[in-house]
Amino acid sequence: MVELYDRKKPANWPELIGRCVVSLILVFLIQCSQFLVPHFFSDLSFFIQLLLSALMLLAVASAAGWCRRLLRVRSSAPALVFFSVLFVWLVYIAVVRQDASLLMNLLFNGQIILLIFGLCRMLSSDPGLVSYSTSPSDATSQSLVLEMDTHHLIEDIGLDDRLRRCPICKTYVKGFDHHCPAFGNCIGHKNYVLFMVLLFGFIWTESTYIVCLSQYSAESELLDGDGTRLEINFSKKVARSTMLFSILQLVWQVLFFLWHIYCICFNIRTDEWIHWKRYPEFQIVVQSEQGLRSNEMKFRNPYDKGVVQNVKEFIMASKQ
Ligand SMILES: [Zn+2]
Known part of the structure; x- marks a missing residue:
């Protein structure tokens, strides 16, 4: 019987907090960049605005990569996802909620709470880690023991368990699919279902948010038509920018989800x-x-x- 346990290093709290702060700044910059599109290009068609939003995201990602190399500051991808969800939730509560029906309100708030719960669960989930004992003596014998144990392990477990090594975590995972930076964990045979449920949860929540935003936009247009609001106000621009962001997120999430459905159907990782x-x-x-x-x-x-x-x-x- 092979022993399974988490081999991840214990958290270095000051570094972790620093990464979370960098992620928070990054989310703020991303959302600011998205806001610039409806602010300066509101007359352009929605499709062109969507393309501009995608370009803005790429520009922020490139700038973040450049800062990481130059200033040696790193962000945390799960914290980035968490703060992005939180930002969308705040915009919903502050702007969109007033025009959404009670049912939509309950649905969207429930989805966000479940999403945050699922994200926390994913971070601490066991993907099917396989570990082995190493001799704590000198480095040479340690690596030798490690190599021998790994060899025996693969023989013990057998090919059916599809033991693969995650290049990020440097751990062996049964049924390894990939390392997901957004969820901060490897995806293996033990948490693959949770990963798919969470991915579907994101798609469903983004879709609900877009529906709520459409309702909000329709109400705002009516007010504009009455002449009550002659110009597109700040709230509407924020709502529009989060809509562009959500649609872009939705597109890649759906593609990613479909890819994994294909992988499951044909049993390939x-x-x-x-x-x-x-x-x-x-x-x-x-x-x-x-x-x-x-x-x-x-x-x-x-x-x-x-x-x-x-x-x-x-x-x-x-x-x-
Ligand atoms: Zn990993």
Whole structure:
């Protein structure tokens, strides 16, 4: 029986707080950049505004990367997600809520609370970490023991457990899919279902927010039509900027979600799909027509047992 436990380093609180502060500043800069679009380009079509918002996001991301290299300050991706959710919630409470129905109010607030709860749960979840004992003596013997133990571990667990190494956490994870910076954890066979539920939760919440914003925009247009408000006011611009941001988020989240649905249906993990040449079980040597010496390596998925069985195995794996 293989022992499973978390091998992550204990939290360094001053560094963690510093990263959270950087994330908070970054969220503020992102939202300010998004605000500039409806502020200066409100006459342009919605699609053009959406493109400009995407460009602004890219510009802020590039500037943040440049600052990270120059000033050596790092942000925390989960804190960035958390503060972004919090910002949208604040805008909803301050601006959008007044024009939303009671049902939408209850739905959206409930979704946000569940999302924050799910995010915390994801951060502390076990993706299926596999650990091994190391000799605490000198570094050379430690690395040797580590290597030997890992070899035995892979033999003990077997190929069916699809033990892979996360390059970020430097840990071995059963059924490793990828390391998710936004959720601050590896995604493996134990937390894959939670990951999918959380991803769906984000999609659903963003969609609800966009519906609420549409209701708010319709009400604002009516007021404009009456001549009560001649110019687009500050609140409307903030609401519009968060709408652009939410739509962009929704687009990539839906694409990401669909990709994972595909992976589940065909029982392939993201890491295996990208790095299949690293894993012998995914390779099949095919002799080319030119001659015996020119063999070609092709991809084949030995884990694919048909869509129904694959989905069944995926659900069962999370309960083990
Ligand atoms: Zn990881």
